[in-house]
Amino acid sequence: MERRHWLIVIAIVLALVSYPPQWYPLTVRLKLTQWFGAESFRALPESVAPADLQPETFCPPDLSGWREAQTIEDVDIRRSPTCVADNPFAVAAFVRGTNNVSQETLLRSGLTADAVVKGRDLDGDGDPDEIHIRLEVAELNGGSAITQGPVTRYEIAPGIRPGLWVFAPKLVGMAVENFSSNKARDSLRLPSPAIRVEQGDRIRITLENTHYMPHTLHLHGADHGFVNADGQGNEGVPFTSESPVLPGTARTYELTPRSSGTMFYHCHVQPHVHVMMGLQGLFVIEENRPNNWLQTMNVGAGHVRAPSVALRDNYDQEYDLHYLDLDKELSERIQINNDPRLITRSMHREYDVTDSTSDYFILNGRSFPYTFRESLLVADAGQRIKLRVVNGGAKGIALHTHGHKFTVTHRDGVELPPAARAPQDVVWLATAQRADLELEFTNDGVHAYGPGIWPYHDHQNRGITTDGIGPGGNISAIVYSEYLGQNGWPKTRGVSWDAYFTEAYYRREVPVWESYAPGLFSDAGTDWRLMLRIACLAIAAGMLIALGASGFRRRRRS
């Protein structure tokens, strides 16, 4: 026999021996078992040992005492029940105006002297009616040709850092915590701040475009003229009212709103991209009341620590809830290149919003579990609270509260007649839609079912995930005071949260139920013996193909 014939025999034998019995047809396997008896027991691969998770601190300690109730500049700032609180000095400066507070308060607020300027009391009712707000545009998790990784880093959930654009209050100093940190400072965050103004006030909002792309300000739903007093465009729409605000320039928008309600603001330049990058915020017009000193900005939305007179008259507490969803294929585009020309091409011509999917579902700038640090609705039995909700996302949300039925009192800022109101536990909010919800903590079997930790979330399945990993997305909770720990963390029962506070969990590396029953739900190990058989089969196949090819060549030659 020739050498090649020997090789053919070896290859065929190798193929037959290594062919995994798993791949024989079932009838063949049954026949073999009948003839030769059952194959002896071989254990399945062991479970992979659980990884040593290093969870983040669930509830960072409040080193600065920001959570406490305090009076600053004669402004009574309510206690923040959650573990992460707003800067109370900024709250005081927003209420009094950055032009009316001491240098000490201003320094501790982090704001510039002209961030929110409050002027004269025009109607003599004890509060200022000339309000001048300045907004900048900041990029979070942007790309850099100089530094590794996203810069001005902001995490919506452990390890999740989508590129974002936000309107920001005018802040003094660095965008990051300090020179050795790449982390965005506290007040530079998603969502763009909720803005509060009073009905009838003369409001000026100057957009100082600190970004590298053109932007505008569009006051969605708020009573504003098409042009301002100087005849300049005041609508923010580049193709109908005015040229956009170019980088390094500024424009002032004006309004004196006649009607109150929960409105919205956003950039109107290429809005299918710019709005979805985060250039959007709540715009609340409060009823005109005497001595109504408003917290002009609510950074990060959430609990309103210095609520309006009308709110205090009718409710115990007020929360701003800003929902958003993001397409990671869009938001990562600012992280790849640094040159504005390349970024513009990528975002506005290569990206196709009609093919987009939403990956991140966000409440007040965070996804679960970070929502539990900031967005809990904390109340006592018997209270009545007001929620101002906007859905700024591309997809609708089906907002659902566990344990409670709420009443929609206003839609898109307009009050509903009593006949149109009924308790409900799911409300649909289309893109850009607002609803004011009233939650009554009365244990009557309709409005509330008693104390506890009751989640509230978008009931669409994707909304409770972060890029498809659950629990994630916009899940937060209604927590009764007796279920809240001293540090602001809820006394949850049930499973460990350690995995949720790791980046690995949202990178799909941690088995979702591992901690419940190690072994039972761990990752299964690998069967290297089977892999070896398949590799041998592949070697045999390779030999046979080579021998076949050479035989074919020889035959052609002869």
Added chain:
Amino acid sequence: MRGAIIALIFLMPPAAAAQSEEHSKHNMAITPAGVVMNENTDVLPRDCEAISRDHEITIRVGRKYANEPGMTYGMSQHEVRVEPCSRVSVTLINEDDVRHQWMVHGLPNYLYPAAMFHLEASGGQTRTGTFIVPAQHRNYLIHCDIAQHMEKGMRGQLVVGKGSGDLWGVAHISSNFLRAGYLPESRSSIVVFATLLAFALTYLFVSRR
């Protein structure tokens, strides 16, 4: 210094809980025109015996000075050279309508809290401040720390004495690291064509022998 910065960026603990907005620890006053932080006109750094020289420098910043492709913002000069132990008085003139900063990092902590000297001018405003540099020959980072302003052009260097080597990514002085975005769309075809051409020529050359 580069290594140190990169190490710090990577080694930051994920749950750094420090709330960082209280600037009251710094020597600073906030006015509507802007901020001068950590001004120092007379305290000598420990390694200096006397002020060697006084420098007066005017820096203009804004869109107008973004005069290289791909820049959005810029400075009239991206490099400042001074002698060791000199007293530097900087006038920052902001020609845009938005805030800009001129910030020096890495100065001695015992003189400059947070190791920085910082000028910040609101739109259309001018700020002047003075600081004294140590004796060490070294390059310090100058930048504007408004989000993305450094990335989009406002990055410079302060060279004391002979310096310690150029920083990277300073406009007109050194390159940054991203170039891949400028390749033509036909890049794959060109690479495939070049590979095939080389294969064919080499094959012909070898087989002719």
